[in-house]
Amino acid sequence: MSSGPVGNESGARLAERARQVVPGGVNSGQRSVPGLTDLVVTGTDGARFRTADGREYTDFHSAFGPPLLGHNDPDVARATAEAGATLGHMGVGVTEGEVLLAEQLTELIPSIEKVLLTSTGSEATFHALRVSRAATGRRLVVKFQGCYHGWHDAVSLNVISAPEKVGGHDPISTGILPEVLEATLVLPFNDSEAVRRTFAEHGSDIAAVIVEPVPHNVGALLPYQEFLTTLREETTKAGSILIFDEVITGFRHDIGGWQKISGVTPDLTTLGKAIANGAPVGAIGGRADLMDLFSTRPGAPAFFAGTYNGHPSVVAAALATLRKLREEPVHEHVFRLGERVRTELTGLYERLGVPAVVTGYGSVFVSYFMPGEAPAPTRTC
Numbered sequence: 001m002s003s004g005p006v007g008n009e010s011g012a013r014l015a016e017r018a019r020q021v022v023p024g025g026v027n028s029g030q031r032s033v034p035g036l037t038d039l040v041v042t043g044t045d046g047a048r049f050r051t052a053d054g055r056e057y058t059d060f061h062s063a064f065g066p067p068l069l070g071h072n073d074p075d076v077a078r079a080t081a082e083a084g085a086t087l088g089h090m091g092v093g094v095t096e097g098e099v100l101l102a103e104q105l106t107e108l109i110p111s112i113e114k115v116l117l118t119s120t121g122s123e124a125t126f127h128a129l130r131v132s133r134a135a136t137g138r139r140l141v142v143k144f145q146g147c148y149h150g151w152h153d154a155v156s157l158n159v160i161s162a163p164e165k166v167g168g169h170d171p172i173s174t175g176i177l178p179e180v181l182e183a184t185l186v187l188p189f190n191d192s193e194a195v196r197r198t199f200a201e202h203g204s205d206i207a208a209v210i211v212e213p214v215p216h217n218v219g220a221l222l223p224y225q226e227f228l229t230t231l232r233e234e235t236t237k238a239g240s241i242l243i244f245d246e247v248i249t250g251f252r253h254d255i256g257g258w259q260k261i262s263g264v265t266p267d268l269t270t271l272g273k274a275i276a277n278g279a280p281v282g283a284i285g286g287r288a289d290l291m292d293l294f295s296t297r298p299g300a301p302a303f304f305a306g307t308y309n310g311h312p313s314v315v316a317a318a319l320a321t322l323r324k325l326r327e328e329p330v331h332e333h334v335f336r337l338g339e340r341v342r343t344e345l346t347g348l349y350e351r352l353g354v355p356a357v358v359t360g361y362g363s364v365f366v367s368y369f370m371p372g373e374a375p376a377p378t379r380t381c
């Protein structure tokens, strides 16, 4: 296992130094692990990592989802390093890699006719909402309880809500203008009737519906097929844009995303995480007429920019990842691993007398620590 330069410093000391100069001591809101204070990572080997206090852990959480091929896949790492050595980021024009990547994404993901790269998933969902408003001239967006679409204001509400907050507006941050929160309607996931009612009342004001086809941010609640078709029908009837946020589901369950599995094609798709197996990338793609509203020309309907978009090293990581996903039986392998983890965890909880239910889909597994059945629905569409 390779060690970082701080391998000899005690975890407690380094964590304290971090808290002096980094708010909360970590660089993302989700990185402090409850019950594990002073977690300082000093070395990694695949999915295993060592901490400054000499303990070893395995990252079953999979770094929030990107390393579908396994952490630090050697082929992706090699492609990234080679690109880094030969092709610096110039910030002008386009590279062959960007063209190849866009061509492959249009070929693989049913809804994508044109595509733009971002550096994160949040930027992709931000732009999806912006271009939906630009295209429709409308104000409202619809999201679903439990879905996470990134950190920006329009979607920063109703992710993991306390039971008494479900059904109302539950922002995950202060500092957001009330009128921004009010312009986002929150509906229960998998509730087709609520979708129909909302469209009957507000349809002509709804710019977009954004949904995680499987809200993995709260587990593995699988969508009813009928729910996804209702979203498609209602948005089409009302002239609203349907956005599938496939930042997690894209590539993880199928190389064509959940839209390929379900056969329901959205107008726009957002991607991230597994496209590049861990390199910082996101993408927004979809119908050509919508994507063409983004332009680099001043005065274009939807402004789109980003200093690092299409960075050659990241693009090389994505191309290497897609090559492997196409050429090797990655999904069969990770689905088998997921099944094995679910079976073994179920047995473990039974043996220990822990009241827990294990569920999931494909490579994703979730433990609900509760007696009885897993929250419905956990069946596939």
Ligand code: PLP
Pocket: 064, 119, 120, 121, 122, 123, 125, 148, 149, 150, 151, 212, 217, 245, 246, 247, 248, 272, 273, 282
């Ligand atoms: N959308 C979904 C479904 C996500 O799970 C995430 C991140 O977890 C995002 C968007 C935001 O992506 P990022 O963290 O790359 O900004």
